[in-house]
Amino acid sequence: MKLRTLTAILAAAAAFAFGTGNAVAADKVKVAASQKGNWSTAMVVWAEQQGYFKAENLDVEVVWTSGGSDAQQAVISGAVDIATQTGTLGIVSAFAKGAPIRVIGASMTGSGGLFWYVRKDSKIKTLADAPEGATMGFSRPGSSTNLVAAALKDHFKSKVKLVSAGSATATMTQLLSGQIDIGWASPPVGLDKVRSGEIRIIVQGDDAPTVRDQSIRVHAVNANWLKANRGVAERFMRAMWKGHQFAYSKEGMAAYSKFAKMPIDLVEDVTKYSTLKNHAYWPVGGMDQTINDALANKRLKKALTKAQLDEMIQVVYKPKM
Amino acid sequence: MAEVSLERVTESERAGFLTTELRIQIGTILGVWASWEALAQSGLFYRDIVPSSLRVFAAMWRHLTEAEFYHHLGVTSYEVLVGFAIGSIAGIGLGILFGVRRFLGRVMDGYILALAPAPKVVFLPILMVVFGIGVGSKIAMAALSAFFPVVLSTVAGMHLINPTLIRVGKMFNASPWQMVTKVYLPSLVLPVVTGLRLGLGVAIIGTLVAEIKLAKAGLGFLAIQNYELFRIPEMYSVIIIIFALAMGANAIMTKLTDRLTQRGMPKVEVSGAA
Amino acid sequence: MRQSTIMSAKVAFVGLGSLAVLVAAAEYSVDAGWVSPFILAPPTEIWSAAVEIYKEEKPFRALGLTLGTTLAAIVLAISIGLPCGWALWRYQTVGRAYEGWLGALFASPKLLLYPLFLVLLGRNVGMLLIMGFVTATIPIMLKTREGLVTVSPTLINVGKAFNMTEHQILWKIMLPSAVPIIFTGIRLSMIYTLISIVALEFLLNFEGLGGMVGEMYDRYNIPAMYAAIIFVILMSLIYFRIVQRIQTWLRSV
Numbered sequence: 001m002k003l004r005t006l007t008a009i010l011a012a013a014a015a016f017a018f019g020t021g022n023a024v025a026a027d028k029v030k031v032a033a034s035q036k037g038n039w040s041t042a043m044v045v046w047a048e049q050q051g052y053f054k055a056e057n058l059d060v061e062v063v064w065t066s067g068g069s070d071a072q073q074a075v076i077s078g079a080v081d082i083a084t085q086t087g088t089l090g091i092v093s094a095f096a097k098g099a100p101i102r103v104i105g106a107s108m109t110g111s112g113g114l115f116w117y118v119r120k121d122s123k124i125k126t127l128a129d130a131p132e133g134a135t136m137g138f139s140r141p142g143s144s145t146n147l148v149a150a151a152l153k154d155h156f157k158s159k160v161k162l163v164s165a166g167s168a169t170a171t172m173t174q175l176l177s178g179q180i181d182i183g184w185a186s187p188p189v190g191l192d193k194v195r196s197g198e199i200r201i202i203v204q205g206d207d208a209p210t211v212r213d214q215s216i217r218v219h220a221v222n223a224n225w226l227k228a229n230r231g232v233a234e235r236f237m238r239a240m241w242k243g244h245q246f247a248y249s250k251e252g253m254a255a256y257s258k259f260a261k262m263p264i265d266l267v268e269d270v271t272k273y274s275t276l277k278n279h280a281y282w283p284v285g286g287m288d289q290t291i292n293d294a295l296a297n298k299r300l301k302k303a304l305t306k307a308q309l310d311e312m313i314q315v316v317y318k319p320k321m
Numbered sequence: 322m323a324e325v326s327l328e329r330v331t332e333s334e335r336a337g338f339l340t341t342e343l344r345i346q347i348g349t350i351l352g353v354w355a356s357w358e359a360l361a362q363s364g365l366f367y368r369d370i371v372p373s374s375l376r377v378f379a380a381m382w383r384h385l386t387e388a389e390f391y392h393h394l395g396v397t398s399y400e401v402l403v404g405f406a407i408g409s410i411a412g413i414g415l416g417i418l419f420g421v422r423r424f425l426g427r428v429m430d431g432y433i434l435a436l437a438p439a440p441k442v443v444f445l446p447i448l449m450v451v452f453g454i455g456v457g458s459k460i461a462m463a464a465l466s467a468f469f470p471v472v473l474s475t476v477a478g479m480h481l482i483n484p485t486l487i488r489v490g491k492m493f494n495a496s497p498w499q500m501v502t503k504v505y506l507p508s509l510v511l512p513v514v515t516g517l518r519l520g521l522g523v524a525i526i527g528t529l530v531a532e533i534k535l536a537k538a539g540l541g542f543l544a545i546q547n548y549e550l551f552r553i554p555e556m557y558s559v560i561i562i563i564f565a566l567a568m569g570a571n572a573i574m575t576k577l578t579d580r581l582t583q584r585g586m587p588k589v590e591v592s593g594a595a
Numbered sequence: 596m597r598q599s600t601i602m603s604a605k606v607a608f609v610g611l612g613s614l615a616v617l618v619a620a621a622e623y624s625v626d627a628g629w630v631s632p633f634i635l636a637p638p639t640e641i642w643s644a645a646v647e648i649y650k651e652e653k654p655f656r657a658l659g660l661t662l663g664t665t666l667a668a669i670v671l672a673i674s675i676g677l678p679c680g681w682a683l684w685r686y687q688t689v690g691r692a693y694e695g696w697l698g699a700l701f702a703s704p705k706l707l708l709y710p711l712f713l714v715l716l717g718r719n720v721g722m723l724l725i726m727g728f729v730t731a732t733i734p735i736m737l738k739t740r741e742g743l744v745t746v747s748p749t750l751i752n753v754g755k756a757f758n759m760t761e762h763q764i765l766w767k768i769m770l771p772s773a774v775p776i777i778f779t780g781i782r783l784s785m786i787y788t789l790i791s792i793v794a795l796e797f798l799l800n801f802e803g804l805g806g807m808v809g810e811m812y813d814r815y816n817i818p819a820m821y822a823a824i825i826f827v828i829l830m831s832l833i834y835f836r837i838v839q840r841i842q843t844w845l846r847s848v
Contacts, residue, residue: 036550037550063454063537064537064546065454065535065537068813069812069813069815070454070534070535072815073449073450073454073535074453074454074535076633076815077449077450077453077454077633078453079453079454079455080454090813090815093814093815094815097632097633097815097816097817098632098633099633099815100633135718140813141800141810141813141814142813142814163718163800164800165718166549167549167550169549169550169551170548170549170551172551173551173714174713174714174718177366177370177714178717179713179714179717179718180717180718298651298814299814299815341688341692342688342691342692343692345688345689345692345693346692346693346696349692349693366714366715370711370714370715424602424605424606424609427602427606428606428609428610428613431606431610432610434832435828435832436828437835438786438831438832438834438835439827439828439831439832440789440790440793440794440805440827440831441790442790442793442794442797442798442805443793443797443804443805443808443823443824443827443828444824445797446808446809446812446820446824447634447820447821447824450633450634450817451634522702525704526704526706529704529706529707530706530794530798533707533798534797534798541707544707544710545710548710556710560707560708563704563707564703564704564707567702567703567704568699568700568702568703571698571699571702571703572699575698
């Protein structure tokens with residue numbers, strides 16, 4: 001009798017331990033994303049929606065910020081663990097000042113189709129001939145649009161004035177209502193107005209040769225969190241890469257069309273501007289250029305050494321391209 | 322001049338519910354509303370910057386019947402109330418302390434008066450770095466904003482207390498706690514409430530500014546997110562609701578101060594608290 | 596007399612002494628690694644950052660921009676607010692009709708309207724000016740009306756006894772008597788307008804004091820950020836003292 005009772009108890013305990021769903025609780029990850037509605041930043045949304053995070057036993061919470069230094073500050077202070085698609089310019093300067101921040105992968109190499117545009121009746125034809133003081137928008141200080149805008153201004157020796165205008169939609173509003181002269185957008189956002197002729201593209205990000213191989217955005221992580229959770233970081237990146245692959249599939253484009261309330265044929269145009277390759281986590285390119293940009297922008301006092309770069313960039317997962 | 326106008330007023334008040342003032346107010350509201358609609362329909366502005374008020378009301382209806390909106394409302398209310406409570410309690414407590422311990426009061430006076438005029442928004446980066454991007458930094462901002470008017474008015478109130486009352490308390494060997502509850506606080510009611518009224522106002526503004534800068538929830542965050550996503554009627558709807566709530570809170574506090582002034586308590590002017 | 600001088604000396608000693616202790620504690624705690632340099636900067640670094648800001652960032656130009664915008668907004672507010680305040684007094688029922696609204700608007704978060712102004716006026720100083728103007732006008736209107744309403748009837752009767760016209764009574768008796776309260780309104784507007792403009796500069800990355808603090812924060816230059824904040828505190832203090840001095844001088848006139 002006693003043995004039977006003991007076996008019964010043990011069996012019940014075993015059933016309880018292994019039978020109640022996840023025996024091991026999912027790892028929680030807090031992620032800062034920016035510019036909700038943007039094509040590239042939606043990757044983390046797909047990974048969540050399609051269950052890729054769940055499959056890797058991750059419980060991901062996404063916090064939407066306005067980008068640039070806001071997302072980066074969140075990671076530095078530890079309020080979030082990972083900041084996806086964030087400007088390398090800001091990351092480099094934070095790291096140089098000793099911020100606990102690391103790069104676990106590139107997120108956009110080349111400009112990914114970033115373009116700048118004017119109203120159809122604007123007198124500005126090219127960046128070079130833009131009048132002195134004409135305002136050219138970028139999103140937030142420290143962002144990739146900041147970096148590319150500065151590179152373009154430099155390359156074309158333009159006399160424009162760079163202003164922080166916020167998200168692509170906000171910038172569009174400001175341009176169409178006459179608050180700024182040149183706006184920025186990231187496809188497919190803005191393509192409908194290009195098609196209708198309401199706006200005219202005057203320059204693209206890749207027109208600045210330095211940008212073409214530069215990783216203008218990276219996935220950043222809090223250094224202390226990374227030390228303790230390297231495995232979690234790897235699983236996160238793997239799951240998010242599946243999200244990338246989904247985005248460029250037919251199903252993914254249909255999902256984005258619904259998410260951003262955009263017609264499907266416009267969404268399909270995005271492949272003309274950015275590809276899966278642009279989003280590859282590795283290599284993290286053009287760091288020398290980024291460091292020069294940071295020095296020019298007064299964000300860095302001296303260049304990073306190779307040892308510092310090796311410490312800063314720790315790619316945890318390299319997808320097969 | 323003055324006498325003649327008075328008579329006119331009494332007559333119209335006798336005219337019943339629709340006093341002239343009320344008629345002016347209603348007229349103004351209708352006039353502003355009509356001009357708004359005219360501007361909205363005129364096509365003068367880039368589409369949607371001045372949307373028809375009907376769309377704004379529709380957006381307001383959607384907001385007030387959506388659970389998500391109440392989540393944001395709850396977050397902001399929580400931040401404001403907790404921050405205001407912390408700032409006020411600290412302000413009243415320290416105000417009483419500085420009133421009792423005059424030397425300490427004079428030393429701290431310098432610091433408080435130095436920090437009071439500074440626009441509190443410049444402290445926001447420090448608060449964000451220390452308290453993070455969640456409700457912590459908003460509560461801290463509300464507390465910091467509310468603290469200054471409250472402490473300044475409490476100190477001013479302490480200086481106004483009749484010294485006889487204090488002597489009487491001391492003669493009866495009152496404990497510090499008894500002094501606070503039976504001598505100081507009763508005399509401080511009006512100055513403290515005046516300070517609290519100002520403090521609540523700046524706590525609300527401070528919270529909203531912090532939410533605009535960096536947040537993931539809250540009414541300020543919601544308003545600006547609607548702007549960034551170009552949902553302008555929704556943006557106006559949130560702004561109107563925020564104004565209604567802020568003005569309502571202020572009205573309650575003003576009624577309170579008016580009641581207390583009527584009871585003959587000395588008025589305290591709080592200056593210099595930014 | 597001597598006792599109070601000794602008292603003041605003691606206060607200054609304790610006050611400055613405790614400040615020195617705080618500064619030393621800040622320096623030590625960061626150097627020792629107790630506090631992250633991303634939260635607090637050692638005072639020595641703040642000082643060098645301040646020197647650098649002075650050389651490279653033109654802080655006084657930022658100060659000039661902020662002050663200039665604030666003062667321009669106030670001048671505009673006075674020129675429109677005073678007559679409006681007078682009208683609110685002159686037409687009593689209108690004044691009573693709007694008094695409550697204006698009082699409520701005074702405490703309201705008008706800052707939130709910036710997207711509207713941004714779209715209507717563009718990203719420029721004009722937009723800041725108009726927003727500052729909106730903030731500044733309300734207390735001036737309210738206090739002008741209050742000042743005129745609370746003029747002692749005796750004074751008015753004296754004027755009437757001398758057969759002065761309404762116009763003369765207004766300019767020679769009422770306005771001078773109302774000046775202290777009117778100036779309170781101007782003082783309130785000076786304080787709240789500065790706050791609004793600095794906040795907007797910070798939020799919208801405009802140039803000026805608020806923008807300077809925001810820029811140092813964006814660049815993760817924490818020592819420079821603290822230096823900029825301290826600069827703003829000092830300038831606000833001086834600004835406030837000047838406003839107080841003017842009020843004291845007006846009272847003695």
